[in-house]
Amino acid sequence: LASPEEARAVSRAGDGRFILLSFYDDNPAVARALANLHDIPAPYACISRQGLQATFSACVIRDLARQAVVGLVLIGILVTVLVRQARAILLISIPPIAGVVGMLAGLRLAGQPLSPVTMMAGLLLAGNCFDYGVFMLEAWRRNARAEIGHGIYLAWITTAGGTALLLVAQHPVLYATGLALTVGVTCGYVTARWAL
Numbered sequence: 658l659a660s661p662e663e664a665r666a667v668s669r670a671g672d673g674r675f676i677l678l679s680f681y682d683d684n685p686a687v688a689r690a691l692a693n694l695h696d697i698p699a700p701y702a703c704i705s706r707q708g709l710q711a712t713f714s715a716c717v718i719r720d721l722a723r724q725a726v727v728g729l730v731l732i733g734i735l736v737t738v739l740v741r742q743a744r745a746i747l748l749i750s751i752p753p754i755a756g757v758v759g760m761l762a763g764l765r766l767a768g769q770p771l772s773p774v775t776m777m778a779g780l781l782l783a784g785n786c787f788d789y790g791v792f793m794l795e796a797w798r799r800n801a802r803a804e805i806g807h808g809i810y811l812a813w814i815t816t817a818g819g820t821a822l823l824l825v826a827q828h829p830v831l832y833a834t835g836l837a838l839t840v841g842v843t844c845g846y847v848t849a850r851w852a853l
Contacts, residue, residue, distance in 0.1 A: 683707050717773040725780055732787070749790035752849040756786035759844025760837045769833045778837040785816060786845025793853040806850065813846035 683706050796805035823835025
C-alpha cells in the first residue's frame with residue numbers, strides 16, 4: 658500500500674487521473690493497520706472483502722427481519738381469524754416456536770452464524786411446524802391421534818430426510834441451510850408429537 662506521501666506524488670503526476678490497486682491479506686491485523694491511515698487522499702479506497710460481506714449481510718438481514726415481522730403478523734392474523742380460540746392458538750404456536758429455538762441452538766452449537774439464508778430457513782420451518790401443531794390439535798380433537806400422527810410423522814421424515822442431505826454439502830451456505838432446517842423441523846415435530 659502506498660504511503661500518503663507516495664499517493665500525493667502519484668495523484669499529481671500526469672493529468673491527475675490514476676488508479677491504484679492494492680492487494681493485502683484481509684485479516685484483523687491488516688484491517689487495524691489500515692484503519693490508522695487517516696491521511697489517504699480521496700481517490701484512494703481500501704476495500705475489504707470481509708467488510709463488504711459484512712455490510713451486505715447486515716443490509717439483507719435488516720430487510721429479512723422486517724419481512725419476517727410482517728409475515729409473522731399476517732400469519733398471526735390469519736390463524737386468529739381461522740381458529741378463533743385463544744387456547745388453541747397458543748397450543749399450535751408451540752411447535753414453530755420450538756422449531757425456531759431449536760434451529761438457533763443448533764446453529765450456535767455448530768458454530769454457524771445467523772445469515773440471511775438461515776433466516777429464510779427459519780421462516781420456512783416455522784410454517785412447516787405450524788402445520789404439525791394444527792394437525793396434532795385436530796388429531797386430539799377428533800380422537801384420531803394414530804392416523805393423523807402417522808401422517809405427521811411421514812411429513813416430518815421426508816422433510817428432515819431431504820434437508821439432512823445438505824449436511825454433507827461442501828458449500829458452507831448449503832450446510833448451514835441443511836443444519837437449520839433439519840434441526841428446526843425435528844424440534845418442531847418432537848414438540849408437536851409429544852408436547853401437544
